[in-house]
Structure formats: structure tokens, C-alpha cells
Amino acid sequence: MSSKTLHSITFFLLVIGGIDWFLYVLGYEIGTLFLGGMHSTPATVVYVLVGLAALYQLVTHKKDCKIC
DSSP states (O other): OOHHHHHHHHHHHHHHHHHHHHHHHTTOOHHHHHSSSTTSHHHHHHHHHHHHHHHHHHHHHHHHOSOO
């Protein structure tokens, strides 16, 4: 998998995480709305992937970002 593809996937996951936090403030959660509840296996998988995406971006952002 190329660096650009991985960057795009992790960026997308971070957007999902950001939207989830926004909806949480409004009283909704993506895990509850679409994945069968916050503690369901699919929701846990998505939350783990979002967390790993954040760590990946934290480590590689400076190298991948054209603005930085």
C-alpha cells in the first residue's frame, strides 16, 4: 500500500472521528446510530481504527503534509 493511499485512508478515518465527536456533543453517536451500539464489536473496530489513524497521522504528518 502506498504512502499516499494510507494517508488518504487515515485522513478519512480522522474525519469520521471528528464527526463522531461533533455528533456526541449534539447527543448522538456514530457507534449507536450505525454500528449497533457503542460497545458492539463493529463500533469497537471503528473506534480502534480511528485511534490508530490518529497515531499514524501524528507520526507521519510532517513528512506527508505539503503545508507543513
